[in-house]
Amino acid sequence: MNSGTSYRQSRQRRRILQLLKETHTHPTVDWMYQQLKPEFPKLSLGTIYRNLSILTEQGLVNKIKSGSTFDRFEANTGTHYHFICESCGCMQDLEMPVRKDLNDEARQFTNFDVQKHQIHFFGLCSDCRSKKTAD
Amino acid sequence: MNSGTSYRQSRQRRRILQLLKETHTHPTVDWMYQQLKPEFPKLSLGTIYRNLSILTEQGLVNKIKSGSTFDRFEANTGTHYHFICESCGCMQDLEMPVRKDLNDEARQFTNFDVQKHQIHFFGLCSDCRSKKTAD
DNA sequence: ATTATATTAATAATCGTTCCGATTACTGTT
DNA sequence: AACAGTAATCGGAACGATTATTAATATAAT
Structure with a gap:
């Protein structure tokens, strides 16, 4: 992704991390966007996505995997x-x-x-x- | 969804279920589409999606939930x-x-x-x- | 066979996410 | 203080997986 490069700081990223630390729910990207939009009127969704992936890369944030991007199916209906x-x-x-x-x-x-x-x-x-x- | 209505049979749906029963991997929609396309040249993706949701509704098939549709994040990085x-x-x-x-x-x-x-x-x-x- | 309606195919629409080009804002160096 | 280098931003377009819409077709019951 961005391996080897050093990270600069940014107000947006700091705020995203801070917001994530002070909430005990597990926010979605959209929710964070709603929260921070008033504070950063020009904030874009891409910024949230990019910073979250950087923070995840840095180990400061967990992305709760939805497994994969696509659904999977099986005929084995018993629990396992x-x-x-x-x-x-x-x-x-x-x-x-x-x-x-x-x-x-x-x-x-x-x-x-x-x-x-x-x-x-x-x-x-x-x-x-x-x-x-x-x- | 389709609640209250009775289900008719269709060759496509029967095949989808059969295919799912004979594979021990956990196919994606796309994979099933690839498999069945030669057999049903006019098959469309929508048909697979619709039938899988019917089969799931009938309890014959499990949809392996990816949790939710959107990613969630947290600053609590310890395992829990x-x-x-x-x-x-x-x-x-x-x-x-x-x-x-x-x-x-x-x-x-x-x-x-x-x-x-x-x-x-x-x-x-x-x-x-x-x-x-x-x- | 006729009729009613579930199912299909095709396509458009939606949703969450990622990618892109242009611009802006840091940071360190003269 | 001006500069170059480069990361970070914005906005929008692009993308892949899924859902909804429509008219045509297939199925089951009469």
Whole structure:
């Protein structure tokens, strides 16, 4: 992306980070834009996107992955977990028992009505793993 | 969507479901389109989308949610889990210990190099819960 | 076969996001 | 203080995935 280059500071970027730090919701780009527009009347959406990706690159911000850009489907309708390879992007089912107890555990930490959960594991699939060791 | 109406059969929809059953990857819409295009030369993308949503509605197919349609961000960069309200769509952090052992467990069921995981819990947030009981 | 209506194909529209060219604002150097 | 170099900005166009609209077609029931 911008690797190796040094980052300059900017009021916009500082504000974006600050805004993100003082909110405990998980804002969308659009929300941040609404918030900061009055303060920076000429602010553009692109600026938010660019700065968020820089901040993410710097490790100051987390982008909560929506997995990938496109939807995926499966005919296996029973609950089960997924593994996603960070190298090739493939997705596989995990033949691993579903931990219903996690719902109960989560319930203890909130006053939410926790009904179900999903787990996505990340790493390298067997193919990509052997490719990595090859070179 | 199409609620209340009865479903007719169609060759296209039957094929889509069959295709989904015989593949153990988690196809994207585009991939299915590529696969079925030779068979149905006049097939259009809209048909795939519409049928997948019908099949999902019927419970025959799972749409692997990418969370929501737009990206979300947070300044809390430590690992932690998330709760998503299925009613209002809000997202909150869960103050719950991270279960690193799940990675080990997942590793036992595959030959993947599992490095990390995400858990998304779903249900009703406290606000929506009280609204539900109100009416 | 006729009829009613779900399904299709094609296309336009939408939504979130990224990319681009032109301009502006820093930062360090004479 | 003027300069060059370059990052950061804006605005809008472009993009890819998805949804909505329409007229034509296919399916199931009578």
